[in-house]
Amino acid sequence: MAKKVLTIIILAIALGSFLYLRPYIFKKEIPPRLIDRLPDAEFIGKANILELARETSGMMFYNKVSFRDFTSYEFILSQSKMYGINLQKPAYLFGNENGSLGALMQVTDSSKTANGIERIKNFIAIRDTNIFETRIWYSPKEKTYIHYGKNYLLVYKGTDIENILEQVVRAKNFGINKEWKKFLSQTKFNSDHLVISSNWKKLKQFGFETAMFAHDSDSLSFNLKCYVKKKAPFYLKNKPGGISFSTISNSNKSVEMHFNVDNFNKHPEDSLYATLLRFGKKFGFPIVDFFNAWEGDLCFAEGGLQKVKEKYITTELDEEFNTTEVEKTREVEVPGYSLLISTNKKAPVFVNKLFQKGYLRQDGKQFRILFSPLLNLIQTKEYFALYSGEYLPEVISSNQNKVVWTSLETKYTFQIDSLNNHELFGSMQIPVARLFKRNQIN
Numbered sequence: 001m002a003k004k005v006l007t008i009i010i011l012a013i014a015l016g017s018f019l020y021l022r023p024y025i026f027k028k029e030i031p032p033r034l035i036d037r038l039p040d041a042e043f044i045g046k047a048n049i050l051e052l053a054r055e056t057s058g059m060m061f062y063n064k065v066s067f068r069d070f071t072s073y074e075f076i077l078s079q080s081k082m083y084g085i086n087l088q089k090p091a092y093l094f095g096n097e098n099g100s101l102g103a104l105m106q107v108t109d110s111s112k113t114a115n116g117i118e119r120i121k122n123f124i125a126i127r128d129t130n131i132f133e134t135r136i137w138y139s140p141k142e143k144t145y146i147h148y149g150k151n152y153l154l155v156y157k158g159t160d161i162e163n164i165l166e167q168v169v170r171a172k173n174f175g176i177n178k179e180w181k182k183f184l185s186q187t188k189f190n191s192d193h194l195v196i197s198s199n200w201k202k203l204k205q206f207g208f209e210t211a212m213f214a215h216d217s218d219s220l221s222f223n224l225k226c227y228v229k230k231k232a233p234f235y236l237k238n239k240p241g242g243i244s245f246s247t248i249s250n251s252n253k254s255v256e257m258h259f260n261v262d263n264f265n266k267h268p269e270d271s272l273y274a275t276l277l278r279f280g281k282k283f284g285f286p287i288v289d290f291f292n293a294w295e296g297d298l299c300f301a302e303g304g305l306q307k308v309k310e311k312y313i314t315t316e317l318d319e320e321f322n323t324t325e326v327e328k329t330r331e332v333e334v335p336g337y338s339l340l341i342s343t344n345k346k347a348p349v350f351v352n353k354l355f356q357k358g359y360l361r362q363d364g365k366q367f368r369i370l371f372s373p374l375l376n377l378i379q380t381k382e383y384f385a386l387y388s389g390e391y392l393p394e395v396i397s398s399n400q401n402k403v404v405w406t407s408l409e410t411k412y413t414f415q416i417d418s419l420n421n422h423e424l425f426g427s428m429q430i431p432v433a434r435l436f437k438r439n440q441i442n
Helices: 002-025 049-062 073-082 110-120 161-169 178-185 246-250 271-282 287-293 347-357 433-438
Strands: 043-047 091-095 101-107 127-131 134-139 144-148 152-157 194-198 208-217 221-230 242-245 253-260 294-317 323-343 360-363 366-369 376-379 383-387 395-398 402-407 410-419 423-431
Touching: 043 178, 049 073, 049 208, 110 144, 127 161, 134 161, 144 161, 152 161, 242 246, 242 253, 242 294, 242 323, 246 253, 246 294, 246 323, 271 287, 287 294, 287 347, 347 360, 347 383, 366 376
Parallel strands: none
Antiparallel strands: 043 091, 043 194, 091 101, 101 152, 127 134, 134 144, 144 152, 194 208, 208 221, 221 423, 242 395, 253 294, 253 402, 294 323, 323 383, 360 366, 376 383, 402 410, 410 423
């Protein structure tokens, strides 16, 4: 009787254990989400490709770009549906400093994607092979790889395909990479259609924790918005009522800075300070003396031509054909050039160091900075200024922090829009008309 009872108890325990463990024993593995497959990278981002096409259509038509019909919202949408790619969902982008880059997109019908790859073979020489028992297509010449699964498509260009593919095909459900999780949970630039984030190690050398970039555009230009977060405080603060030249807005190349540097000078251990110090030492520039003398305003402008009077010596013959040297004055055009630095009582030490290091040298009654044209120099209690032309440009009040640089007839503009303790917001404007013409794509 006891044995029968014991047997019943054992069977009951076994049955109970089986029923309890059954869901785990026969559990169906849940496939990973698309975001779980996203690989590590120094630059990561997402793009709403259809909305980007809609946003840039005005630019394409305004500049009469020849292939604008192939970048339209309607064309891209129709092509994506034809090949089973869901571009109504974001495409995820990744890349590294070495130039490798890739994208992951959602697939709705992998059979259509297979047809798309077969069509690509008509235009590009591609082969297929297996890595990790996974089929991929690749172009040896371009080092470009394509792989697709039931619900995703991977496109990659680079030399690290095995590492990328391993992260993509062996991903686990809810195994999203921590950097991607952080990026996708942030709220900066949520309304923008192209956003890139970076934790690049070179940014960290400046003490930056992260940097983000977002795209915006109109008919005339690409606009790149940026956000930078610093671990330690920004010891540079915005300075209202700084000094600048009135002519700086008309320059082809200009730099305008207006910062409160009181705390910056007190923190030589700061990563930004230390980086600038290393950079100055590399070129023999007296950077410490500059920081000691600087009151936060720096304005540089180059552009246009200015007329100045120049003395020269000529040889003339008198009535008896004797040669004599005669000093004359003529009017010549020189490049427009001006530099303004707000300074304090330590400015003479800095200026003397510039002479000692050869950055500043005297030429007659005028001066040169390295290979600049002849310049006039003025020193006051408030600033140190060098300028071409006969008169000092008008000194005005300004609080802009902006760089304008012209290259190949295209004027690029970068400016700091806001700056607080740990965050900086800026923007860069790139006119497109000349770029389209230069690359002959219209």
